[in-house]
Amino acid sequence: MPIQAVEPRRLYRQIADQIRALIAESEFTPGSRLPPERDLARQLRVSRPSVREALIALEVEGLLDVRVGSGIYVTRPGERRGVKALEGASGPFEVIRARWMIESECAALAAKNATAAQLRAIRKAHADLVSESRRDHNPLDADRAFHISIAEASGNSALVLVVQTLGDQRVGPLYRALERKLEYPMMAAETVREHRAVLAAIAQRDPRAARSAMRTHMNMTRKRYTKEFGTER
Numbered sequence: 660m661p662i663q664a665v666e667p668r669r670l671y672r673q674i675a676d677q678i679r680a681l682i683a684e685s686e687f688t689p690g691s692r693l694p695p696e697r698d699l700a701r702q703l704r705v706s707r708p709s710v711r712e713a714l715i716a717l718e719v720e721g722l723l724d725v726r727v728g729s730g731i732y733v734t735r736p737g738e739r740r741g742v743k744a745l746e747g748a749s750g751p752f753e754v755i756r757a758r759w760m761i762e763s764e765c766a767a768l769a770a771k772n773a774t775a776a777q778l779r780a781i782r783k784a785h786a787d788l789v790s791e792s793r794r795d796h797n798p799l800d801a802d803r804a805f806h807i808s809i810a811e812a813s814g815n816s817a818l819v820l821v822v823q824t825l826g827d828q829r830v831g832p833l834y835r836a837l838e839r840k841l842e843y844p845m846m847a848a849e850t851v852r853e854h855r856a857v858l859a860a861i862a863q864r865d866p867r868a869a870r871s872a873m874r875t876h877m878n879m880t881r882k883r884y885t886k887e888f889g890t891e892r
Contacts, residue, residue: 671712671750674703678713682722682733689735693723696731696888708885712750715837727840727888751834751884758825759877762806765822766857766873767866768813777812778862784808785858792847797838799830805854809861809873841886853879 678699681687693699696714700707714731717723724732749757773781784805791798803826810822828834853876860868 671709671716674705674709674713675716677703678717679722687733689733691733693731693733708752708881709750711837711885711888712752712833714888715751715833715840719832719836725840725888729888731888748831748833749828751837752881754825754828754834755877755881755884758822759874759881761818761821761825762809762877763870763873765810765813765815765818766861766869768815768818769809770861770864770866770869772814773812773861777808781805781808781812781858781861785854788854789851792851796844796847797842798847802850802854803829809857812861837884840888841884846883849879849883850876 678687678693687693693714694702696707696710700710703710714723714725718725722734724734726732769777769781784801784807788798788801788805791801806826807819807822810819813819853872856872857869857876860872
């Protein structure tokens with residue numbers, strides 16, 4: 660069964676379906692290594708992040724074993740967990756892109772609208788993040804609280820609900836499976852600096868700088884999660 664091009668508008672689930680079919684028809688046999696992400700993306704005519712989302716979904720399902728520094732391997736039947744990824748889950752890079760658009764505007768609005776009490780809440784959330792980052796290089800709860808505090812300072816309750824929903828997606832199985840692959844000890848220090856820049860712009864009442872700082876944070880998040888899984892051929 661030859662690999663077929665996937666239309667760019669289609670999501671990671673359609674890519675995963677095609678790779679799953681190739682495994683079922685023994686195009687990729689148990690124990691074999693898949694082509695590098697770059698090659699798969701070129702053959703499927705989609706972006707590498709979309710391929711990565713598909714590969715992570717198939718790992719969650721137990722069909723693949725993604726080994727950072729080595730590559731992506733088809734699991735053997737006896738090794739498969741039989742776990743199904745959530746059909747409705749958003750891909751990690753979809754979540755990051757949505758956050759780039761929405762949370763950057765939340766930051767700009769917070770710079771414009773935050774009350775003194777809300778600014779104190781954002782500062783406290785950042786202080787808690789700094790404290791937690793000394794114990795955990797990816798303090799999810801503290802990170803979430805910081806972003807929600809900014810949304811609350813935007814003055815728009817609907818945006819708070821959106822940011823909370825995006826936060827729920829971030830701790831879902833697909834996002835966390837990808838994140839665990841690429842976490843590293845210095846990640847906390849990097850994210851603390853990025854959050855500090857957002858806080859500073861909001862405190863200075865500079866909507867443009869706040870928007871830019873949040874976009875930079877989201878761009879860096881995306882970059883962290885597009886590192887190579889293995890050696891490219």
